[in-house]
Amino acid sequence: MSDARTLLADVVARLFAERVTRELRESSEKGLWPAGLWEAVEENGLTLPLVPEARGGAGGTWDDAYVIVSAAGRHAVPLPLAETIVAAWLLDRAGLDVPTGPLTVAPSQRDERLKLTRRDGGWRVSGVATRVPWGRAAKHVVVVDEADGQVMVALAPAGGARVTQDTNIAREPRDTLAFEAAPALAAAPAPAVPRDALRLYGALVRAAQMAGGLEAILAMATRYATERRQFGKPIGQFQAIQQNLAVLAGHAAAAGMAAASAFHAAARGDLWFETAVAKVRVGEAAGIGASIAHQTHGAIGFTYEHQLQFVTRRLWSWRAEFGGEGEWAAALGRSVAERGADALWPDLTAR
Amino acid sequence: MPTFRFDLCELPPVAEALRREVRGFLGAELTARPPAQRARSWGGWDREFSRKMGARGWIGMTWPTRYGGHERSALERYVVLEEILAAGAPVSAHWIADRQSGPLLLRFGSEAQRQRFLPAIARGELAFAIGMSEPDSGSDLASIRTRAERVAGGYTVNGTKVWTSNAHRADYMIALFRTRHDPAKKHEGLTQFLVDPKSPGITISPILDLRGSHHFNMVVFEDAFVPDDLRVGEEGAGWKQVSTELAFERSGPERYLSSLALILELIREAGKAPGERAAAALGHLVAHLATLRQMSLSVAGMLEAGQNPNVEAAVVKDVGTTFEQEVPEAVHALLGVEPTIETGSDFQQTLGYLTQNAPSFSLRGGTREILRGIIARGLGLR
Numbered sequence: 001m002s003d004a005r006t007l008l009a010d011v012v013a014r015l016f017a018e019r020v021t022r023e024l025r026e027s028s029e030k031g032l033w034p035a036g037l038w039e040a041v042e043e044n045g046l047t048l049p050l051v052p053e054a055r056g057g058a059g060g061t062w063d064d065a066y067v068i069v070s071a072a073g074r075h076a077v078p079l080p081l082a083e084t085i086v087a088a089w090l091l092d093r094a095g096l097d098v099p100t101g102p103l104t105v106a107p108s109q110r111d112e113r114l115k116l117t118r119r120d121g122g123w124r125v126s127g128v129a130t131r132v133p134w135g136r137a138a139k140h141v142v143v144v145d146e147a148d149g150q151v152m153v154a155l156a157p158a159g160g161a162r163v164t165q166d167t168n169i170a171r172e173p174r175d176t177l178a179f180e181a182a183p184a185l186a187a188a189p190a191p192a193v194p195r196d197a198l199r200l201y202g203a204l205v206r207a208a209q210m211a212g213g214l215e216a217i218l219a220m221a222t223r224y225a226t227e228r229r230q231f232g233k234p235i236g237q238f239q240a241i242q243q244n245l246a247v248l249a250g251h252a253a254a255a256g257m258a259a260a261s262a263f264h265a266a267a268r269g270d271l272w273f274e275t276a277v278a279k280v281r282v283g284e285a286a287g288i289g290a291s292i293a294h295q296t297h298g299a300i301g302f303t304y305e306h307q308l309q310f311v312t313r314r315l316w317s318w319r320a321e322f323g324g325e326g327e328w329a330a331a332l333g334r335s336v337a338e339r340g341a342d343a344l345w346p347d348l349t350a351r
Numbered sequence: 352m353p354t355f356r357f358d359l360c361e362l363p364p365v366a367e368a369l370r371r372e373v374r375g376f377l378g379a380e381l382t383a384r385p386p387a388q389r390a391r392s393w394g395g396w397d398r399e400f401s402r403k404m405g406a407r408g409w410i411g412m413t414w415p416t417r418y419g420g421h422e423r424s425a426l427e428r429y430v431v432l433e434e435i436l437a438a439g440a441p442v443s444a445h446w447i448a449d450r451q452s453g454p455l456l457l458r459f460g461s462e463a464q465r466q467r468f469l470p471a472i473a474r475g476e477l478a479f480a481i482g483m484s485e486p487d488s489g490s491d492l493a494s495i496r497t498r499a500e501r502v503a504g505g506y507t508v509n510g511t512k513v514w515t516s517n518a519h520r521a522d523y524m525i526a527l528f529r530t531r532h533d534p535a536k537k538h539e540g541l542t543q544f545l546v547d548p549k550s551p552g553i554t555i556s557p558i559l560d561l562r563g564s565h566h567f568n569m570v571v572f573e574d575a576f577v578p579d580d581l582r583v584g585e586e587g588a589g590w591k592q593v594s595t596e597l598a599f600e601r602s603g604p605e606r607y608l609s610s611l612a613l614i615l616e617l618i619r620e621a622g623k624a625p626g627e628r629a630a631a632a633l634g635h636l637v638a639h640l641a642t643l644r645q646m647s648l649s650v651a652g653m654l655e656a657g658q659n660p661n662v663e664a665a666v667v668k669d670v671g672t673t674f675e676q677e678v679p680e681a682v683h684a685l686l687g688v689e690p691t692i693e694t695g696s697d698f699q700q701t702l703g704y705l706t707q708n709a710p711s712f713s714l715r716g717g718t719r720e721i722l723r724g725i726i727a728r729g730l731g732l733r
């Protein structure tokens with residue numbers, strides 16, 4: 001890791017460790033927006049790693065974005081940070097200015113569309129998007145649609161949508177936004193952005209958040225195993241516990257590798273394969289890892305009082321968002337099958 | 352937080368140029384090799400092929416030229432290894448010597464031993480076996496009992512080694528013997544030796560594996576003589592040397608690629624437009640495969656940088672062998688085709704071979720349980 005990136009990692013870790021407290025996570029689950037935390041994140045330039053400095057961003061790379069997004073997962077940060085990073089990058093790709101404040105992207109569901117149409121010299125947004133991450137908290141929504149035969153990125157004020165609140169099982173907002181020919185603030189073609197950008201980049205950031213979450217639960221379970229005593233010794237001295245935690249460590253390591261590879265591929269602009277790999281591999285690790293972490297913690301880890309659930313409930317939510325392992329695995333399998341057996345190894349080593 | 356990390360490793364252009372060269376060679380050499388043979392991975396024995404690899408400079412790649420090596424980088428060697436494994440080339444006649452015995456001699460052997468053995472290994476002419484396990488000493492390697500007792504000019508050896516792959520056709524064996532017996536200090540008093548398996552007093556008999564195939568042996572030493580100049584390193588330094596050697600052994604791409612041949616046959620079997628279930632099963636396997644390659648490459652990058660990624664190597668081997676074993680299970684769950692030995696399709700034969708060979712993946716070179724113990728130690732639990 002470069003020195004600058006190590007520095008970034010330190011800044012992010014310190015900020016989240018200080019500010020993302022149990023009280024903050026709990027109040028967020030009750031529906032309170034953590035405005036102070038958002039301001040701190042924005043002030044530190046963490047929302048715009050992919051926007052050039054000349055346009056008000058931090059001028060970083062996708063590898064820098066990985067540091068931020070995985071740390072947000074590790075600390076169960078109750079903010080649309082990953083969504084804002086992706087939304088800001090999309091706006092920048094289309095040459096549009098990035099407003100301050102939290103952003104989200106929509107739609108997140110496979111079969112939904114928010115349609116962009118021209119009217120009176122501007123663009124209008126129409127349609128219903130369900131389970132939009134942080135829909136109620138976002139100041140603006142970034143929409144990707146095809147119009148006039150090209151991929152368009154549009155910025156719509158969240159106030160233009162009728163919001164119906166819902167959450168995922170971690171009680172993060174997942175709201176329905178209904179737009180009825182709502183005027184977009186800006187829209188522009190983005191030829192380098194793929195049509196399925198929201199699903200793709202959504203899966204990418206969820207993989208990184210989960211990889212961070214797996215690191216967190218590995219650390220929590222390892223620490224608990226050295227502190228909790230039964231039968232006269234720390235439970236981590238029992239081989240059964242050691243073997244389980246070694247399995248969790250393997251999944252956490254694989255998850256981190258897969259997610260970091262996908263972000264690195266995103267820097268090349270050719271990320272579909274690595275993102276599919278990451279969403280499948282990390283999603284699988286999330287389920288197994290959460291199970292081992294809970295088993296290690298015993299009954300105390302099954303309480304709301306204990307912090308483990310802030311991470312595991314997110315892992316169970318995130319693995320299903322922007323496509324679960326089954327959907328991505330089938331897509332990956334189809335693409336491999338279409339290329340044929342003789343292409344698999346050359347393709348893999350060419351990446 | 353965890354005490355291990357995996358950074359992305361990108362191969363340098365020189366390694367990619369080498370990959371094309373290796374692929375060209377393998378394409379020409381292996382045209383007639385059927386999938387079920389390719390599935391033997393590094394288990395296929397072919398002296399002629401090993402000499403060809405040696406002639407191309409692909410054995411002992413990182414060793415000094417004065418010992419017949421080629422002073423290439425660990426990443427260049429990595430590329431050669433992953434290509435020959437992916438192609439299923441028959442490399443058993445030089446694999447152990449290139450991976451373990453040569454590096455061991457380079458590090459701990461005498462100057463005379465290096466000059467005598469390393470150039471011949473690099474030419475692909477010397478095959479090695481490893482004599483570690485005994486009937487009562489498997490994972491608890493430090494409990495070995497085969498004794499080497501000092502006599503004039505060398506040692507007299509008595510005892511038994513088991514699971515010694517290729518002892519019946521190797522030119523030399525590097526064996527671990529007990530030179531001093533103190534029950535309170537079983538890790539001390541162990542010493543490594545170069546042994547000529549054809550010496551008097553050594554009896555080699557086959558142990559057939561579960562398929563009825565012969566690669567393991569039992570090697571019985573009855574007053575066998577080993578001269579002083581074939582002792583490797585100092586008397587009593589064997590445990591440290593063996594630990595180093597086993598770390599060489601854990602870090603390579605052979606710990607996740609053993610079932611690649613079956614994935615390739617699955618792709619052929621599923622066709623260009625598989626159904627949802629087959630596509631998902633295939634995608635699941637490819638996601639694991641691609642991730643493991645990045646992890647294995649990451650370890651290679653750490654080795655190239657002069658780091659000591661022991662825990663990371665144990666993680667790759669544990670995750671990798673679990674994946675290798677999952678492949679025949681996933682293929683069976685998906686298709687339920689009956690596995691065969693020498694009849695049926697290439698797909699059935701490959702499935703038949705790997706289904707039967709899979710149990711060895713998490714045993715050879717250190718069991719899954721031992722590896723997970725190493726990982727647990729890395730986590731600070733032991």
